[in-house]
Amino acid sequence: MIEVKPDIEFKKQLKRISNSSLNECMQCGTCSVVCSLAPDDKPFPRKEMIWAGWGLKDKLIGNTDIWLCHQCGECSTYCPRGVKPADVFSAVRELSYQHYAKPKFLGKILNDPKWLAVAILIPVLIISAILFMAGTLQIPEGPVNYSKFFPHAWLNISFTFLWLLSMGLGILGLRNFLSDMKKQNPEIKPTGSFLKNLFSIRKEIILHSNFNTCSAQKTRKTTHLLVFYGFILLLFVTVFAIYAAVTHKYPLAITNPFKIIGNIAAIMLFAGLAIMIANRIFNKKDFGNSTYTDWLLLISLFLLTVSGVIVEAARFLNWGSAYHLYFFHLICVWFIIIYLPFTKFGHLLFRVVAMVFASSINRKLK
Amino acid sequence: MKPVLVIGGGISGVTTAVEIAEVGKEVILIEKEPYFGGNVVKFNNYFPKLCPPTCGLEINFRRIKQNSKIKYFTSTEVQEISGEKGDFKVKIKTAPQYVKNNCTSCGKCIEVCPEERPSDFNYGFTKTKAIYLPHEMAFPYKFNIDDEYCKKELCNKCVEVCEYNAIDLSAKKEFAELEVSSIVVSTGWKNYDASKIENLNYLTSKNIITNVEFERFIASNGVGENKLLRLSDNSEPKKIAFVQCAGSRDENHLPYCSAVCCSASLKHALTIQELYPESEIKIFYIDMRVVGRNEDFLVKVQNNKNIELVKGKVGKINETENNNLILEAEDILSGRKIIYEAEMVVLATGIVPSDLGLDLLKESNGFHNIDQKYGIYVAGCGKKPMDVSASVKDATAVALKAIQIN
Numbered sequence: 001m002i003e004v005k006p007d008i009e010f011k012k013q014l015k016r017i018s019n020s021s022l023n024e025c026m027q028c029g030t031c032s033v034v035c036s037l038a039p040d041d042k043p044f045p046r047k048e049m050i051w052a053g054w055g056l057k058d059k060l061i062g063n064t065d066i067w068l069c070h071q072c073g074e075c076s077t078y079c080p081r082g083v084k085p086a087d088v089f090s091a092v093r094e095l096s097y098q099h100y101a102k103p104k105f106l107g108k109i110l111n112d113p114k115w116l117a118v119a120i121l122i123p124v125l126i127i128s129a130i131l132f133m134a135g136t137l138q139i140p141e142g143p144v145n146y147s148k149f150f151p152h153a154w155l156n157i158s159f160t161f162l163w164l165l166s167m168g169l170g171i172l173g174l175r176n177f178l179s180d181m182k183k184q185n186p187e188i189k190p191t192g193s194f195l196k197n198l199f200s201i202r203k204e205i206i207l208h209s210n211f212n213t214c215s216a217q218k219t220r221k222t223t224h225l226l227v228f229y230g231f232i233l234l235l236f237v238t239v240f241a242i243y244a245a246v247t248h249k250y251p252l253a254i255t256n257p258f259k260i261i262g263n264i265a266a267i268m269l270f271a272g273l274a275i276m277i278a279n280r281i282f283n284k285k286d287f288g289n290s291t292y293t294d295w296l297l298l299i300s301l302f303l304l305t306v307s308g309v310i311v312e313a314a315r316f317l318n319w320g321s322a323y324h325l326y327f328f329h330l331i332c333v334w335f336i337i338i339y340l341p342f343t344k345f346g347h348l349l350f351r352v353v354a355m356v357f358a359s360s361i362n363r364k365l366k
Numbered sequence: 367m368k369p370v371l372v373i374g375g376g377i378s379g380v381t382t383a384v385e386i387a388e389v390g391k392e393v394i395l396i397e398k399e400p401y402f403g404g405n406v407v408k409f410n411n412y413f414p415k416l417c418p419p420t421c422g423l424e425i426n427f428r429r430i431k432q433n434s435k436i437k438y439f440t441s442t443e444v445q446e447i448s449g450e451k452g453d454f455k456v457k458i459k460t461a462p463q464y465v466k467n468n469c470t471s472c473g474k475c476i477e478v479c480p481e482e483r484p485s486d487f488n489y490g491f492t493k494t495k496a497i498y499l500p501h502e503m504a505f506p507y508k509f510n511i512d513d514e515y516c517k518k519e520l521c522n523k524c525v526e527v528c529e530y531n532a533i534d535l536s537a538k539k540e541f542a543e544l545e546v547s548s549i550v551v552s553t554g555w556k557n558y559d560a561s562k563i564e565n566l567n568y569l570t571s572k573n574i575i576t577n578v579e580f581e582r583f584i585a586s587n588g589v590g591e592n593k594l595l596r597l598s599d600n601s602e603p604k605k606i607a608f609v610q611c612a613g614s615r616d617e618n619h620l621p622y623c624s625a626v627c628c629s630a631s632l633k634h635a636l637t638i639q640e641l642y643p644e645s646e647i648k649i650f651y652i653d654m655r656v657v658g659r660n661e662d663f664l665v666k667v668q669n670n671k672n673i674e675l676v677k678g679k680v681g682k683i684n685e686t687e688n689n690n691l692i693l694e695a696e697d698i699l700s701g702r703k704i705i706y707e708a709e710m711v712v713l714a715t716g717i718v719p720s721d722l723g724l725d726l727l728k729e730s731n732g733f734h735n736i737d738q739k740y741g742i743y744v745a746g747c748g749k750k751p752m753d754v755s756a757s758v759k760d761a762t763a764v765a766l767k768a769i770q771i772n
Contacts, residue, residue, distance in 0.1 A: 026652060027652075027698055028611070028678070028679035028698075029695060029698055030681040031681075032696040033679075033680070033681025033694045033703065040705070041702055043696055043703050078565060078681065080611075080615055080617055080618065080619075080679075081617060082617045
């Protein structure tokens with residue numbers, strides 16, 4: 001006897017987010033065969049589809065395979081019943097961010113458009129409060145110098161503190177995620193340390209080789225690489241900037257190598273994001289259903305990139321509205337970085353942890 | 367009293383016409399091919415008793431021949447239907463009848479005919495001369511000339527050799543207008559175009575055939591003449607795989623179940639086992655939908671240790687260098703992917719209703735079901751997918767409806 005515990009509320013959420021009529025799946029297994037990543041043993045997504053039809057939350061949340069899927073959409077293209085397994089997987093991932101969110105309300109407000117205003121208001125209030133404490137909550141006189149508005153020491157310390165806090169909360173969620181994945185694979189004992197397994201998947205992370213098999217959406221690998229490396233480079237430049245603010249004459253000149261790298265990275269981000277957004281708008285057939293969570297990440301990253309470039313220009317050109325723009329840019333940065341574990345940006349953490357776990361139980365993709 | 371018109375002379379149309387005539391009402395039976403019998407006559411054998419089709423059809427053809435109430439026309443199509451229940455006017459067009467009815471099918475013309483054409487009866491896998499007998503049991507039993515391949519008067523060899531003066535190469539299309547009381551549409555079906563299922567590579571792999579082609583491959587008067595031969599190298603395959611629901615139950619192709627393909631594949635598997643008892647057969651299915659007495663075939667197959675039923679739809683077929691075929695499916699029961707190398711693959715393609723090209727009311731997916739108030743009825747697979755015995759029952763029921771209109 002197998003005990004089945006359907007979670008009807010979970011199933012309703014899955015249906016709503018994925019826009020899939022879950023129960024029309026007839027378990028033919030076409031999806032598992034056309035998937036270019038599914039392993040030969042216990043392939044996905046056919047088994048996940050029957051769990052979804054039954055509303056088996058325990059099987060889907062904390063499932064490793066959900067995170068090995070790269071969302072190429074071949075399963076949805078060939079599905080004879082139009083139940084869109086790719087969109088169902090995407091919806092399970094979205095529900096996973098909410099499930100593992102600590103505190104819970106952050107998961108809720110970041111995945112529901114009703115709470116968007118609150119989600120934006122939090123960083124606005126935090127930044128305003130810090131500026132108030134620093135005593136600089138006003139538009140400074142003279143040529144544009146952002147450190148007059150937000151003193152570097154205040155910025156760097158407060159931002160680092162909040163970032164560490166958010167990552168700490170994220171790690172709590174990831175620990176639960178990892179323990180759920182272990183529970184779902186009781187028969188296999190994981191081998192190797194986290195770092196060793198992380199090292200073994202380095203190639204996939206660096207080269208994005210699993211994206212190669214995406215025939216339906218050829219641009220995905222390029223755009224993801226652009227955004228991925230654009231973001232990493234900017235992160236690198238930002239860390240340098242924190243250091244430079246103490247040791248160098250700051251702000252850096254436009255000809256400084258770090259400034260140049262930063263600007264190239266901004267162009268990479270902009271190009272990658274613009275194509276991603278265009279694909280989701282104009283090629284719905286191949287790119288599937290785009291949910292609120294997809295748009296929240298894409299649009300916030302896009303606003304971050306665009307506002308960053310404008311803020312830079314405003315400084316050089318001494319625009320009157322420079323400080324307002326800077327304030328807006330800071331909200332974007334804080335929104336994205338502090339909320340990282342609770343939005344789709346969390347895939348950065350969840351996917352890597354799932355890939356590391358898969359490596360530790362020797363679950364290899366095709 | 368006006369006659370009933372039956373459009374389409376397959377098993378449903380022939381049955382309808384015979385049933386109507388035998389209760390004493392006049393009936394006109396038209397068929398677009400030069401022979402009667404439709405799809406069924408091309409089969410190796412048919413359900414439920416696995417008779418060769420010539421057996422069941424021959425009785426019906428004799429009933430047609432003996433009954434003066436039936437007028438029949440081959441190579442004839444409907445052009446236009448006007449009027450209403452009880453008073454239809456139907457324009458028909460008959461292709462040029464180059465071979466007259468006094469043809470004795472002696473075959474002298476075939477010997478001299480220099481032109482060849484792909485045999486439509488064998489789905490193009492064999493060839494005939496441009497003048498040909500549609501098949502050995504053809505009714506009407508007379509030769510036919512393929513307009514597309516015959517050079518007509520430029521060649522004229524058949525005319526010169528015919529002792530009975532039965533060939534007239536100057537024959538023209540004929541048009542006629544019929545007045546009928548009611549109409550039975552029994553235009554039947556064709557199988558789904560397997561080339562549209564791109565992941566199954568039907569077009570590029572010679573050793574992938576469809577189920578209807580398989581019937582011609584295995585039939586004694588077919589491609590292999592009672593042997594199953596691979597097209598790539600003429601060898602006799604020993605590992606054969608059947609792919610169920612090739613296009614059926616699929617939103618991207620035919621969203622409905624074609625109802626007969628499961629039974630057909632079971633029949634085919636057993637036929638292969640009879641011919642080659644050592645052969646290894648796998649049938650990949652989503653659900654085995656076998657109803658009524660056909661379930662006996664399922665039991666037989668389940669008891670045959672050389673036939674394996676695999677629950678899982680084939681999602682991919684790739685050809686190897688020696689023209690074998692690698693099938694991929696997920697075995698749903700074990701949760702493992704199966705990668706199987708077969709020497710021949712049969713795609714169980716489904717039933718697509720023939721399009722009459724007329725402005726008739728259409729139900730979903732191209733099937734017709736016309737309300738009685740119109741005086742037009744649909745019999746057989748134009749209504750829904752069904753096997754021979756169901757078609758015959760349906761035809762009889764429709765005959766009863768059609769004769770009530772005067």
